Amino acid sequence: MLSTTYEYFAEKVGAGESVIFLPAGGFSGNEGLNIAEYLQVDFETHMIDLPDIGRSSGISGKVTSIVLADWVKEYMDRREMKNAVVIGHSLGGAVALSFARHYPERVRTLILLDQGHKPFPKVPTSEFGIFAYAFPLLNAGVKLFGERLLKRLETFFKESGNGDFDRQVTNFCAHVNVEETRYVRTALRSQTDFSARGLNLMFGYYNLDIPGLLNNIAVPTRVYYATFAELDDRERRRTEHYVKKLRDRRLPVTWHAVKGGHFVHWNENFSLEDIKQNAMFRRGEGGK
Template identity: 50%
Template sequence: MLEEKTFYYSEKQGRGFPVLFLPAAGFLGNEGQNIADVILDDFQTHLLDLPGMGRGQGIKKRCTTKEMAEWVKGYLDQEGIDQVHVIGHSLGGALGMAFAAHYPKRVSKLVLLDQGHKPFPRIPKNEFGPFAYAFPVLSGAVRLFGRPILQKLEPLFAGSPTNYEDRDIDQEVHDFCEQFNLENTAYIRKAKEIPAEFSVDGLNLMFGYYQTNLPKLLKRIESKTFLAYATFKEVDEKEQRYTQKYIKSWSNGGELSLRSVNGGHYVHWADEGLLTDIHDFLKGT
């Protein structure tokens, strides 16, 4: 079972200039373990659980990009970190972008893993199945009524309590790797062993994410940014076309560097060469 929540929960590894890793929804900070292992000789990686989706407390106010940024800032202030490299995957990337947009002088470099180059779907079927059709209405209700609505919705998203002893983790990892065309590795197994369970605060974060214009937020970033995006080739033909449509609008010059990864959403598990590219980007001037 997960431990009692503290305000922030992170695991620190390596030494050197600080790197903050922010995971995708459903994962703890250890989703970034394979990245931390590659860069540990040059950087200290902080594998941070997301607010309300792990072993840390969540954001209580309406979850705007400003509140996301303040939450990240609070952790860095607590750790006495003035400047940091930020790596964020998916939802974690949205928090990283929010922090970089609101506190540009505190982000040295930003690495986005399949995040920012295209909008989050208005009907997020891949994430929530048929229930996704209700998302626009629910999002409006959350905007109007806030936490009382979130408390009523939380049981629908959380499902029944997890019985860790009854889970077939081998089958879960196998199915996950099959779904996303990934090699079954110890890193994936470790990340899947303890899922980040939903809570009211986690749901608050999800709706804040849903309400964020991700490409618009990315355009505000001043820091040098490395964006590794999934092509979805041989994984999801519809998502492949959707990605191609939006990636054409981004140039490969200026402060934004693009790097394609053939495969699905979990780009850091799909391409080992990407880990070296991330290390080189962080080390470069």
């Protein structure tokens, strides 16, 4: 099998041992800027754009957990990183989880932000609204027709952009129940449309067995999951159901419930100090 060479775009903050941050779908790597700045005295955080959802080149062909793992590994290999603290949110968390599953020796600790504890819904209305009801059919179509269909779908995922950025920020913060900060504004200003290969990544994510990956994890892992309490009762019950199932198993996972919605790292109840202390605890086990 021929190896693939990718182009990566990453913003780096701080100095010291390596941290990798992988963002949610639709966001650039700087979605993790609040974490990177908090860690900057002791760690160098690499905030990496996901493949073709941002400025990193895309993945062609079938996207699987090992393909995602190899994508992260290539980034680390080029920079001669022996291992790193790996942090991922949402889609980025799925990439991080895939990497930790296949290359545990390269991960000092894995930090998942509202990821790993439950499967991606088959009808993802929270992410795509009414368009989500077409996802199962589109997923089958992508498997059959590949990039030809993905090219046609590009236009449905492009933002219209009315130019009123302040209103966009206000609406977003109200929708996901977070306070407006410069970090939120920076991330929203850097949002990107889904290209065909970005959509290829999205449908690959759709087909991953997320709880199955976590069930086979071998590295110290912390999962910060949104409770959705007082926000979305259906999602609250769904979250409780899957977390209970995983808690009953002896996994190397520490669970942190964050009262609020999906963007846990922007939530006032989220502890950046906890992230730092956990990274510091593992730092003696290897560096760049």
